[in-house]
Amino acid sequence: MEIDPKLIEMLPRENERIFTEVEAYIYIKTKGFKSENNLAKCLSWSRRKVKKFLKLHNFCTENEQKMNNENVENSTVYSESVQKVSKKRTENGQDKKQDGMLGILNM
Amino acid sequence: MILGIDKGTAFTKNNKGEIFKSVLRREKINEIDLNNSLIHVGWEGENYIVGENGQYETNLDKAHHSNTDILVCTSIAMQSSEQVTKAKIVLGVPIAEYKKQKEMLKNRFKGKSFQISINGISKIIVFEEVEVFPEGAGAFYTADVLDAIVIDIGGLSVDVCSFQNGGLNHFETYEQGTFRLNAEIAGYLNNRFSTKLRQWDIEMIMDKGLSVDGQRVNIESAYELEKFHTEKIINDIKLDFDLKTVPNVLIAGGGGARLYKHIKEQISHAKLIDDPQLANAKGFAKVGEKLWK
Numbered sequence A: 001m002e003i004d005p006k007l008i009e010m011l012p013r014e015n016e017r018i019f020t021e022v023e024a025y026i027y028i029k030t031k032g033f034k035s036e037n038n039l040a041k042c043l044s045w046s047r048r049k050v051k052k053f054l055k056l057h058n059f060c061t062e063n064e065q066k067m068n069n070e071n072v073e074n075s076t077v078y079s080e081s082v083q084k085v086s087k088k089r090t091e092n093g094q095d096k097k098q099d100g101m102l103g104i105l106n107m
Numbered sequence B: 001m002i003l004g005i006d007k008g009t010a011f012t013k014n015n016k017g018e019i020f021k022s023v024l025r026r027e028k029i030n031e032i033d034l035n036n037s038l039i040h041v042g043w044e045g046e047n048y049i050v051g052e053n054g055q056y057e058t059n060l061d062k063a064h065h066s067n068t069d070i071l072v073c074t075s076i077a078m079q080s081s082e083q084v085t086k087a088k089i090v091l092g093v094p095i096a097e098y099k100k101q102k103e104m105l106k107n108r109f110k111g112k113s114f115q116i117s118i119n120g121i122s123k124i125i126v127f128e129e130v131e132v133f134p135e136g137a138g139a140f141y142t143a144d145v146l147d148a149i150v151i152d153i154g155g156l157s158v159d160v161c162s163f164q165n166g167g168l169n170h171f172e173t174y175e176q177g178t179f180r181l182n183a184e185i186a187g188y189l190n191n192r193f194s195t196k197l198r199q200w201d202i203e204m205i206m207d208k209g210l211s212v213d214g215q216r217v218n219i220e221s222a223y224e225l226e227k228f229h230t231e232k233i234i235n236d237i238k239l240d241f242d243l244k245t246v247p248n249v250l251i252a253g254g255g256g257a258r259l260y261k262h263i264k265e266q267i268s269h270a271k272l273i274d275d276p277q278l279a280n281a282k283g284f285a286k287v288g289e290k291l292w293k
Helices: A005-010 A021-031 A036-043 A047-056 A062-105 B068-079 B095-109 B178-193 B199-208 B220-240 B254-266 B276-292
Strands: B002-007 B011-014 B019-021 B024-026 B039-043 B046-050 B084-093 B113-118 B121-134 B148-153 B158-164 B167-174 B210-212 B215-217 B249-252 B270-272
Touching (some): A036 A047, A062 B121, A062 B167, A062 B276, B068 B084, B068 B095, B068 B113, B084 B095, B084 B276, B095 B121, B148 B254, B178 B210, B178 B220, B178 B254, B199 B220, B249 B254, B249 B276, B254 B270
Parallel strands (some): B148 B249, B249 B270
Antiparallel strands (some): B039 B113, B158 B167
16 A cells, blocks of 8 residues: 555644544554554554554554564574574684694694 | 795696696707797706707606706796796695605705796796695695595696595505606507607697598597506505595596596596696695795
8 A cells, every 4th residue: 555645744743632544554554663552652542452453454463573573683693693603614614724734734 | 926836747837827848948049939939948047948848857756856946937937027026935746755855845945046037038036935735735725625535647646635624634646647648648659650749749639639641540549548547547546545435536637637537437426626737736825825924
């Protein structure tokens, strides 16, 4: 769904009044949300309504968002550690070859 | 300048890709260089032609070869545009001769200066640092593996060394390089076709074929000799090394490149090393960089 920038401009300031569903949709699409609690506060909605709305419009719930973030972090950590291990392996390999080289020179 | 120089019996090579035959002869008075392709070398008041024709050395004692000084200095001078070149070089000797010849070859150059002229341009080579490394082992340092047997086939020697986890654990040198094979093939062809072929001619004939009295002749038997020679080399190596269980069998040297197709029939997992003729020189340069950079 493409969002008309004019619609965003028309959005009321947070906590001024209860958001309609369309406004909420545009709000979430453009601003995202930190937590369901925070979103409920911004939209002046109940937490339950927020949850239901997120599911209905296929937004990630807070838990799903957390899991995604963790996965991204984990995959970053994993790839960093793989890089470290492979770098270490290469360094070890090079070290071993260089030790071997020095061993030959000392023959 | 750090340079790896592989002064082979057949060719002198450096890691920058300079290659010429390891032979020299006195230059004749009023000699004309029709193709402007000869390397004219002035050395201790005499004029020589390097890399064309002449007698090659027939033993593995490189530290005492009379042509070693001129060939090594020619290789450096060809590489440098400076009038005075401060050289740090790594040279090679057959691996079985390493302990015996290492210091002798080092002392032949280290701390000394030589004057040489190449094609009329006078140069001074100052040997700041000299190291010696075994042939075959040099080639290992151009490959990205830790466990391998390297088979380095040169003109006179076949150097074989086994590396486990990056360290050298066994080595042998066999005097079965391609010169012996070329002599056999030249003898066979001269006998069969009444030709006057020399050892140096054989490699080109094996590559391009032979014409006698304007007719292409069948030299299939020469190919059989080549195959038989390879089998002999591999059989000898198999007595000393376990080629079956080692993960990498790397083939190096100009002879290695030439005989690779026959080697592959004997050792299916053999691999031709990158730039096989220059592999030792490139490996020697890596040793130099490790020591002096």
